[in-house]
Structure formats: C-alpha cells, structure tokens
Amino acid sequence: MSMIFFACVVRVRDGLPLSASTDFHFNQDFLECRKRLKALSSILAQYPSRGTVKGRDLSIHFLSSGDIACMAICSSTYSTVMAFCFLEELQWEFAASYDMTSIGLASRPYAFLEFDNIIQKVKCRFNGANRFQMKDNWEKMEEELKFQPPVQLKLEDMELMNGMANGGHAGVHVEVVPTYRMQRVTPLGILSLVLNIMCGALNLIRGVHLAEYSFQCYLYLFYSSARKMKTFVLLFSVCLCNIYLYGLRNLWQIAFHIGVASLSSYQILTRQLMEKQPDCGV
Template sequence: MSVILFASVVRARDGLPLSASTDHEQNISVQETKKHLKVLSRKLEQLPDRCTMKRGPHHVHFISSLGVSYMTLCSDSYPSVLAFCFLEELQKEFITAYEMVPINSAVRPYSFIEFDNFIQKTKQRFNNPRSLTTKVNLADMQTEIRLRPPYPISPQELGLENGITHRKDPTYKGIAPRLEPVTLTGIISCLLSLMCAGLNLIRGFHSVESLLQNDFDVSCVIAFFLGTAACLYQCYLFVYCSSWRNTKSFLAFGLICLCNLYLHELRNLWQLFFHVTVGAFTTLQIRLRQPQSKSPDYNV
C-alpha cells in the first residue's frame, strides 16, 4: 500500500529530533529503516538540501532549510512528488509556528512534540490523495524535481549495509546529558573550593619566592599547586557532566588530603581541617548533583 509511514523534524547541525509522528504498531522493517533515518540525521549538514534514500521496501525523503530538516519514511511505491509536497507543507507550518531562537537553543529531544498534531493531520491527508485540494503545488513540485532531482543516498554512503552499522560518525558526539539544577549548598561548596584554590595558589607563589631566596623544599611548592589544581577540578566536576564523574571527584579529594598531609608542618590544625572539610563537602555535592533522567521517547 502506498502510504507515508513516518515523519520527523530534526535540527540539522546535530541531528536533535525536534518533533515526530507518534506511531504505534509498526512492523520490524519500518523499525529497521527508522534506525537508518537516525544515522542519516547525524549527517544532514554534510548532505544537499533535498535527498532521497531507498532501503528495502521503503523510501526516505528529506528537505532542509534554515538549519532544520524535515524527513519522511514512505513505502517505495508512494510518489516522490507527493512526499516532497508533504515535506514542504511541514516546513511552511513549522517555520510559521516556531521562531529560530527556541529551535537553536533546544537541548532536549522532542521539545516541539506538539507539532505532531499537524504532522498526523497532514499525513492522513496525503495518504488519501483524492482529498488533496492543492493541484498547483503538485505541478510546481514536479517541475522542480525534474529540473533539480533529489540527491540519491546509498546505505553504504552512511556506513550502513544490510541494516547494520559498520562505522560511527567520529564527528557526532551526541547530546551531552544535563545535570540537575544547582542547589544553594552546591553553590556554597563551589565557592569554598575556589577559596581553597586561591589560598593554595597564594601560598604556592610565596613558596616560589622563598625557594629563590633560600633552600625551601621544592616539593612543598608542588604540593601547593597540586592542591590548587585539585580544588579547581572539583569545581569543574560540580558544574559539568563527564564520564566517571564520581570516581574523579573522589580521586581529587584524595589528592587534596595527600597535599594537606604533606603540608602539615606549614599549616596549623584549623587550616588543615578547613581544607579537608571543604574538599569532602564538595565531593558530597558532586555526588548529590546527578545527571537528569532521560526524556521520554514518546513512542517515536
């Protein structure tokens, strides 16, 4: 049967899905082709603004404009002219409904999932060509496709063959997970860590001056600067998400403890207690501030 099976709106620069048709009960072949479509969405900036790809019993078509791509998955017998007219209608409505600022600043997948209402209505209309009222549009599109045909993409060009991904795009890094909102105690711990880093840095420079004037132990200078680096790295781990984040924070805290243990002759008990306590407090805040849970996929 000649029908449009799926449609999505994707940000071209990073492949972030902005909206998609929420389809249910699709067969395995459609699901496999949708995986190809996800790989394709990561390479949109490298491709022309109008492309088509055949995969088994399906065709994938897309157009791109103003940093947004409109993609559709159809049965291979569905007329390409109708498919591109369908994409143009999605493009006109999406540009009218949303401004570029929220589109460019979106960080969560499917931030404009409400656009699915328009996708579903338009898809139903184009799946019943007799109900189409715009005949001039079809004629214009036929002429445009004849003069500038879509660029044909092969699965091998995407690194796909027989439905299997053979290589990953090294330039695609995905969407970095966001951390939970900052709390007041977290801000305080970060400020205290910066204070400890500053104190270590000042003492480190003073130690360098003493080293130039007499036989001051160079290892103490290194300990001060390592303590500075460990405190600053804890601040970085608190602000940004990275792999093995909790382990790195414990290692940084261990380095703070070792530096202060080595510098025990140059600091009194209260100074040592302050630096170690701040390090432990910041480590706890890093542990408590976890990445946000993954957003739902809305069955797309």
C-alpha cells in the same frame, strides 16, 4: 499500500529531533528504517537540501531549509513528488509555529512534541489525497525536482553510517598522509632573519638601559627621602631638648623666687614678734 508511515522534524546542525509523529508500526523493516533515518539526520549538513534513500519496501525522503529539516518514511511506491509536497508543507507549518531562536536554544529531544498533532493532520491529508486533488502543488514541485533533483542515496550507505555492516563496526577509511619536504632558505629569508635578530638585540639593550635608569631613579629617591627624614628627626629632637631645658630653667627660677619670698616673710614676722614683747627691767 502507498502511504506516509512516519515523519519528523530535526535540527540540521546536530540532528536533534524536535518533533515526530506517533509510531504505530513495529515490524522489523520499519524499525531498521528508523535507525537509518536517525543515522542520516546526524549528517544532513553534508548533503543538499533534498534527498531520497530508496529501499525495497520503504524509502526515506528529507527536505532541509536553514537549520531545520523534515524527514519522512514512505512506502517505496509512494510518489516522490507527493512526498516532497508533504515535507514542504510540513516545513512551512513548523516555521510558522516556532521562531529560529527557540529552535536554536532547544537542548533536549522532542522539545516541540506538541507539533505532533499538526504532523498527524498533514500526514492524514496527504495519505488520502491524490495527484489531481493537489494539482497546483504537484506541478510546482515537479518543476522544482526537474530543475534541482534530489540526491539519491543507497540503504547500504545508511547501514555503514549506522555501524551495522562488518559485524556492527563501520569500515575504517585509511588515507596515506602526504609527505612534506622543507625547502631551502632564500637570500631574502636570510636577510629577514638577520634583521629580526638585530631588532631583537636592540630592543633588549634598550630594555636593559631602561631598567638601569629606573633603578638609579629609585635609589636617588630613596636616599633623598632618607636624608630628609634624618633632618626632620634631628630638628624635632633639638626642639624637644629646648623645651625640656627651658622648662627646667623656669622651674629653678620659680623655686628660687619662692625661697627668697619665704625667707623675707620669716624675717619680717620675727621682727614684729620681738617688738611686741614687754621689757623685764629691775
């Protein structure tokens, strides 16, 4: 039966699945085809915008534009033109529903799972349509495929990508590393080397002189500051001594004047007492 079995939208740069139709097919051929589709989605950036993987019963078609790609698993008898018409319409619907910023920021698989409803509607419409019902889209896509045919891949290539060949291990591609020989130095190269060495030596000498000058300036400032500090301490000490000595001299003078005043008062008081005593004559 010619029909579309599965469709999904992935991000091209890393193959992250953004949305996919619900699976109702569990036969072994379909599951193997899904594995190949997953392997292909991770390397879509290596291929052109359109491609087809032909198989005996099932085929994979993909259409990429910008950072998103639409992929579908169809029966091998399903029309290639109709398959790309389906992928193109699916791509328009997704681009109209989500902006590139949200697509670029998506970090988990199936971040736009709600788009599954639109995938199912478009898939049902194309499964029930024929060439004459979509005449305009058919003719346009047919011309595009003639002008730019899709790249044709083989299922064997997908098996190697998925690691299913050679007992579950992909073949190792061995490439001989080319040997390189060093070329002789030209006279111009020697001259350039000598000039670079001379410039480096001159810069080194200038750096040493600059360091020496800076050190001398630092020592001068240090000793100059030390002399100024010593002078300040000396003058401050002299001032303290003057204040101390002046205070002691004033104290001595005050004590002397107090002593003299006390002695004078005592003499006056004694004289007054002697004058008031009566005479004791016989």
